Every structure is written in C-alpha cells, then in structure tokens.
Amino acid sequence: MAYGIAAVAARLARLVRNREAARGGARLALVLRVENVEMLRASIGPAMLEQMLDRLLRRLVADLRLLPQSRSPGSAEIQGMLGILRQQAVPGLLARLQTICSAGVDLPDLRICPVVNAVIVSDESGRQDAAALYAHGRAALQGCSPFSAAGQLRFVEMLPQAGPVALPALAPDRIGLLFQPQICCDTGAVLALRVLPRIRMDDQDSCDLAELQPRLDDETLGLVTAQVLRQAFAALRVWDRMGARVPLLSLPLSDRALADPATADAILWELDRQDLPPERLEVEVTEPVGRHGGRLPVGASLQRLGIAGCAVALGEFGTGSAGLDDLRRFGMRRVRIGRNFIAGCDRRADQQRMILAILALAEHLGLATLADGVATQEEQAFLAQIGFNGVQGPAVAPPLEPAAVDDFLLAHGHSLPAPFDLRRKA
Structure with missing residues (x-):
C-alpha cells in the first residue's frame, strides 16, 4: 500500500478511537467486492x-474516510472501517459510494468500469469487532447478483443480540438444479443429464454456482455441494420409478470442492443412502487438476471415486486444462469439447480442422467425446457425421427444471424408433 494511504489510515485510526470513546463506540464498516475480477484479469492483465484496485482503494480512503484492512494482491474484496460513525450519515455515504463505483477507474489510456457490489454494516452498540462486521457484510453480499451491470449497494444493521451470521445462500430453498440432456449421436438416446446447480439471489434471479464459488468459504461450499447431491440423486430416483432411462448424471465439480475429502465422502454416502450404484454418477473435472486445491488432495478424491465405480470426465478438453498424464492417472473416460471449438463447425474450415485434430487425439486415447454448446441442427449433423459420441446444447435441449425433465424424457422416449426385433415370429 502506498505511503500516503498508510498515513491517512493512521490518522483515521486515531480519529476513530477518539470518536468511539466520545460516542460509546458506534461503528460502520464497508465490505466491497469487484465481481468481474477474473474477466478483468484476463483482459487487462494482473x-x-x-x-485499478489500488486506485479504487485510494478513492474510497479519500472520499469515504475509509480505514482499510490490508488487501492481498489480486483480491477482489476491499474491507475497512469508516471514519464517520453516525448511522444518519449512511444515505450520504451510499450516494458517494454510488458515485465512486459508477465513475470507473482511470488507468493510462484506459478507463475501467468494474462491476461492484458493496454493503455498509452498522453496529450502533460498538460491541462487535471488525471481523464480525466484515463477516456480516460478506454474508449480505451473497444475496447480491454478480451479474447486475450497475452493481448493488446495501445497508445492513448488526443488532446487538445477533448471533452467528446466517448465510442466505445456504437456505435449501435457495439452491436449485437445472439438468442439461446429453444425446447419443448414434442412437438418439439420452446418454446423461448434466447437473447445473443454481443459487437464487435476493433479487429473485438465480446464478450458476460456479460464478458464486469465490464468495463461499470451504465449509459453505461443502454444505451447498451436499444439498446439490441430495437433490440430484433424489431426482434420478424419481426418473427411475417413471421408467425413463437416464444412464447417469454428470456432475461438474470445482477443484476446491474435490480438494476436500468430505466431498468424496458425501458423494459415496449419498449414493448409498439413495440406493444408487456409483456407476450412475460421472464427476466432471472443470478446472486444471490441482490448480486451486492442490494435486495431491484432488487426485486422492478422484482416485477414490474412480475405484468406487464413478466415472471421471474432463471438461473443456483441448484448452490445456489437463495434461495427458492426468487423463491416464485419473482414469478419465470422457471429454467435453466446448463451444469455442464447436461454433460454426458445419461451415468453417478452420474449426473443422481443429475439431478433427482433437477428435483424433481423443480416439487415440480411447476417450468418448461430448460436444457442448451445439446451437444449430447443422452443427449437430456435422458433429455426428465426423464421429462424436454425444452432443448437448440449445439445438438438443435447453437446461431444464426437474419437472420439465419429466416431460422431456417421456416425449424423447416416444420419439425414438422401436428397436428392430430379430426374434422369429411364431
């Protein structure tokens, strides 16, 4: 942090201590999060x-009299105590914060307008420490959509009798699932249903769990994963009772989730509780193996699930997300090839050459292939013609609510041709 900011922060700290002594310790804290930090990192560089984050922090210190907590490099979150200690000043603080967030940040030859969500937390009693205020603010941020173009600014009070902070994203009714049908290119039958966890936000919009994971601590992520497993396997049991043939569920899991040994425990326990064989689940690795969770713990979870009978698949094959040794070591049986390679494959020669090269590598390694994001019937026909095993995307079926999956499975089953009967007629 620059010396000037440190000096201002020191003066603000003395001011805060003096005013707390005079006013009985009322406190205001700010928790601010830049939601599109990964996109910015990829576009403008670390x-x-x-x-950008440093200049945003300086503006907050200067205009809001923020006493910031130290921020680790690359962190998307800024936390700090406010030098203004009156709750009556909150509307003005929110207005100034709105101006700061909407103005953007000027860099050399560039202006960046980050997507920012922020919350001001009030503790009129002064009995809560800064860590408790920050935790309360982070919990409130979990209810803000990360996709709102203008961001969301909120004010919350921390009541004196408040106990542990309740995380709204953990409520079971906030967690829901969509299912993406995957269709066999040879027979037209359903190969699998890909599980897409969603979390409903305070504004009633729902967001992909993958987009919200950076906000969740490990314990919270584990609880959400357990709820996803419970809902997904219960839905599979319902389809089994209907007589609809769903060979398996494909569940994408992040590196962080797989690094926790409790995730493998939860998967195997829930399969056993629902009386489902492990072969009915495919675990899809969605990130470079070990990037966030470490290769040893992630590898141990994958090997344990593979030994139990679960299939292991690799998402985004061809983008460098896993080395060839990972494919062999973890016994991966299937690879998903994303929209970046699929788009326009029926008419673009460059896409066709790239897809054929990836397809040849997968075939050499004995891996089944799934084309993701298939948007047109022409793309689907081309992919089936060149040898893909399965497809998914808007041209096949959109992600569906569980009730809509019931109708899809029944209608799709009736649309398939009857198997040819070779038995001699009596």
Missing part, C-alpha cells in the same frame, strides 16, 4: 488489475 499488473493493470492491481493498479
């Missing part, structure tokens, strides 16, 4: 991102 160095420019750090400059």
